[in-house]
Amino acid sequence: MSTTTNTSTHVGTDDHRRVSFAHAVGVVARREIVTRVRSKGFLVPTLIMLGILLLLAVVGPSVASMIAGSDDTIAVTVQTQDALPEDGYEPMVVGSEQEVRDAVLAGDAEAGLIPGPAPLGLTVIGEREAPTSLIQGLSVSPEVELIGTDAADPMALYFIGLGFGLVFFMSAMMFGMTMAQSVVEEKQTRIVEILLSTISTRALLTGKILGNTVLAFAQVVAYAAVALIGLAVNGGRLNLDGLGLPIVWFVGLFLLGFVMIAALYGAAASLVSRQEDIGTSTTPVTMMVMFPYFAIIALSSNPTALHVLSYIPFSAPVSVPMRVFTGDATWWQNSVSVLILAASVVVALWFAAMVYERSILRTGKALTWREVLR
Amino acid sequence: MISVVDLNRSFGTAHVLKDLSFDIAPGRMTGFVGGNGAGKTTTMRIILGVLEADSGQVLHDGKPITAGYRAHIGYMPEERGLYPKMSTIDQLVFLGDLHGRDRRETRTRGMELLERLGLAERATSPVEELSLGNQQRAQIAAALIHDPVALILDEPFSGLDPVAVDVTLEVLRDVADAGAPVLFSSHQLDLVERLCDELVIIAAGEVRASGTRAELLATADPVWELEADADTGWVRGMGVRVEEFDGGHVRFGADSEEQAQAVLAEAMTRGVVHRFGPVTHSLHDIFKETLA
Numbered sequence: 001m002s003t004t005t006n007t008s009t010h011v012g013t014d015d016h017r018r019v020s021f022a023h024a025v026g027v028v029a030r031r032e033i034v035t036r037v038r039s040k041g042f043l044v045p046t047l048i049m050l051g052i053l054l055l056l057a058v059v060g061p062s063v064a065s066m067i068a069g070s071d072d073t074i075a076v077t078v079q080t081q082d083a084l085p086e087d088g089y090e091p092m093v094v095g096s097e098q099e100v101r102d103a104v105l106a107g108d109a110e111a112g113l114i115p116g117p118a119p120l121g122l123t124v125i126g127e128r129e130a131p132t133s134l135i136q137g138l139s140v141s142p143e144v145e146l147i148g149t150d151a152a153d154p155m156a157l158y159f160i161g162l163g164f165g166l167v168f169f170m171s172a173m174m175f176g177m178t179m180a181q182s183v184v185e186e187k188q189t190r191i192v193e194i195l196l197s198t199i200s201t202r203a204l205l206t207g208k209i210l211g212n213t214v215l216a217f218a219q220v221v222a223y224a225a226v227a228l229i230g231l232a233v234n235g236g237r238l239n240l241d242g243l244g245l246p247i248v249w250f251v252g253l254f255l256l257g258f259v260m261i262a263a264l265y266g267a268a269a270s271l272v273s274r275q276e277d278i279g280t281s282t283t284p285v286t287m288m289v290m291f292p293y294f295a296i297i298a299l300s301s302n303p304t305a306l307h308v309l310s311y312i313p314f315s316a317p318v319s320v321p322m323r324v325f326t327g328d329a330t331w332w333q334n335s336v337s338v339l340i341l342a343a344s345v346v347v348a349l350w351f352a353a354m355v356y357e358r359s360i361l362r363t364g365k366a367l368t369w370r371e372v373l374r
Numbered sequence: 375m376i377s378v379v380d381l382n383r384s385f386g387t388a389h390v391l392k393d394l395s396f397d398i399a400p401g402r403m404t405g406f407v408g409g410n411g412a413g414k415t416t417t418m419r420i421i422l423g424v425l426e427a428d429s430g431q432v433l434h435d436g437k438p439i440t441a442g443y444r445a446h447i448g449y450m451p452e453e454r455g456l457y458p459k460m461s462t463i464d465q466l467v468f469l470g471d472l473h474g475r476d477r478r479e480t481r482t483r484g485m486e487l488l489e490r491l492g493l494a495e496r497a498t499s500p501v502e503e504l505s506l507g508n509q510q511r512a513q514i515a516a517a518l519i520h521d522p523v524a525l526i527l528d529e530p531f532s533g534l535d536p537v538a539v540d541v542t543l544e545v546l547r548d549v550a551d552a553g554a555p556v557l558f559s560s561h562q563l564d565l566v567e568r569l570c571d572e573l574v575i576i577a578a579g580e581v582r583a584s585g586t587r588a589e590l591l592a593t594a595d596p597v598w599e600l601e602a603d604a605d606t607g608w609v610r611g612m613g614v615r616v617e618e619f620d621g622g623h624v625r626f627g628a629d630s631e632e633q634a635q636a637v638l639a640e641a642m643t644r645g646v647v648h649r650f651g652p653v654t655h656s657l658h659d660i661f662k663e664t665l666a
Binding site for chain 2: 016017018019023024027028030031035039185186189190191192193194195196197198199200361
């Protein structure tokens with residue numbers, strides 16, 4: 001009797017409380033991160049992408065200028081020596097005009113420069129054609145004065161928009177899908193029953209959102225860091241001054257935006273019980289993620305459109321940094337964008353928690369939004 | 375003591391549980407028996423709180439069960455589920471951590487558990503690479519990793535070979551001996567008969583019989599068997615209920631020992647008696663009787 005009482009008292013006095021919400025969230029998030037980082041499907045593509053970015057940003061411009069900058073040899077005489085532009089040409093001083101022609105014909109020089117008729121007093125000698133850049137370098141051009149000094153180069157803006165859009169789109173898709181697969185994996189294998197007999201639904205969902213957000217954010221920060229390093233190294237060579245601040249904006253808004261997207265992917269995925277059904281159930285979310293990408297490509301040259309897009313939570317992470325780059329955005333406009341996005345995050349979290357709670361234990365046939373929201 | 379009280383649950387028009395009530399006593403292994411679709415899994419899911427009852431209660435020591443207590447129950451769901459790509463030991467550490475256990479200690483404890491269950495050498499293999507029987511063992515380890523205060527196991531022995539059944543049984547017995555209530559469902563009656571201290575038999579969402587094996591056996595009508603040289607057709611005239619009759623062999627139910635003995639006495643006057651005695655019921659008979 002006494003032994004039985006003792007052992008049952010031991011069992012009875014155990015602290016019958018759940019672990020804290022924060023602990024549960026931490027454990028779930030940690031598993032999400034560790035599992036993902038250890039998987040080949042994540043690490044290899046990320047490293048390749050980082051490598052490509054690093055190559056493009058740091059080595060790319062130098063390589064390009066090295067190829068372009070293998071200086072052309074130009075045969076000149078003593079008289080024309082000073083007329084040759086210094087940048088990008090290697091003068092080969094020879095004794096006479098005839099020797100210049102010989103050098104060009106023999107291929108020793110790309111082109112030649114000899115005294116010629118007025119007004120320039122120069123003649124360019126070429127074998128079949130003369131380097132256009134040399135001719136342009138020697139031509140007299142009218143003075144050009146650009147008065148809209150702050151206006152951004154539309155092509156630069158287009159590519160910046162494309163870059164932000166692409167990174168946002170790819171990261172959101174990649175980690176949104178990871179989130180969705182992870183939710184369905186738990187539902188499909190029913191381990192979710194074990195998990196939810198231990199921790200609350202909200203702790204599980206929060207942990208999953210947190211884990212995937214940390215992963216996506218870390219990846220984007222790594223990409224941004226590589227891009228910024230590239231810009232720093234190449235300083236003057238790329239005319240992309242003023243990209244630092246937009247990148248910082250992008251990273252910050254990406255963080256907010258991704259929480260929203262991960263929550264929505266989690267909610268959509270909780271409706272189905274099989275991996276095959278993920279595509280169908282997450283289509284609405286995927287459309288919302290694709291929206292800014294295509295909108296930016298189509299409308300990057302339209303300041304009004306960019307302004308409107310900056311108030312839409314799904315496109316704000318891309319359009320706000322672009323407007324920061326162009327200098328169109330005022331601080332209060334950006335504040336409104338951030339507020340709208342933050343409010344959307346809260347609504348998305350609330351919505352996702354509701355859907356997830358109602359559907360995660362209902363296995364079997366895929367649920368419809370109507371069944372869950374009723 | 376975990377008690378379910380007047381549970382009701384419907385799925386659509388199907389009334390799966392009807393005022394279901396029974397107790398799971400601490401320190402005892404309670405077998406939960408019933409045919410397919412009787413409501414065993416639904417009941418277990420309601421006890422764990424992964425499914426809600428339409429009405430009725432789950433009590434722990436007389437008070438409504440808390441999420442905290444539920445968190446400390448070791449649960450093995452009907453459909454086995456662990457992360458397919460995670461190794462067994464990593465899942466155990468994860469589940470232990472989720473219960474607030476120290477990761478390093480859980481790893482040690484997990485390896486001990488796997489050692490005992492004969493799965494130690496596959497501890498680092500992803501679960502999806504294990505055979506079904508080994509996945510089953512991993513699942514049992516998952517239910518036990520956090521030193522549970524109670525066990526609710528849905529068909530824990532299905533798919534296990536006899537040796538694994540014995541090992542698992544030993545492990546479960548230890549948990550019960552430490553004072554935890556243990557409930558496990560099964561439709562392998564021979565196993566249940568051998569393993570459990572208490573039985574709950576359900577059919578169509580209702581408890582048909584419950585109690586210890588001896589109690590259940592006692593409720594069955596006593597039956598005797600007689601084998602004699604001569605034809606035993608005369609037994610029908612003795613005021614007993616003849617259940618089976620075949621020449622020199624007869625099986626009958628009697629209201630009392632005396633009545634049965636009277637049949638024996640009569641048989642001895644009529645010839646040689648080869649065999650006479652009460653028939654021992656098996657759970658199988660009781661099961662069939664209660665479900666009939």
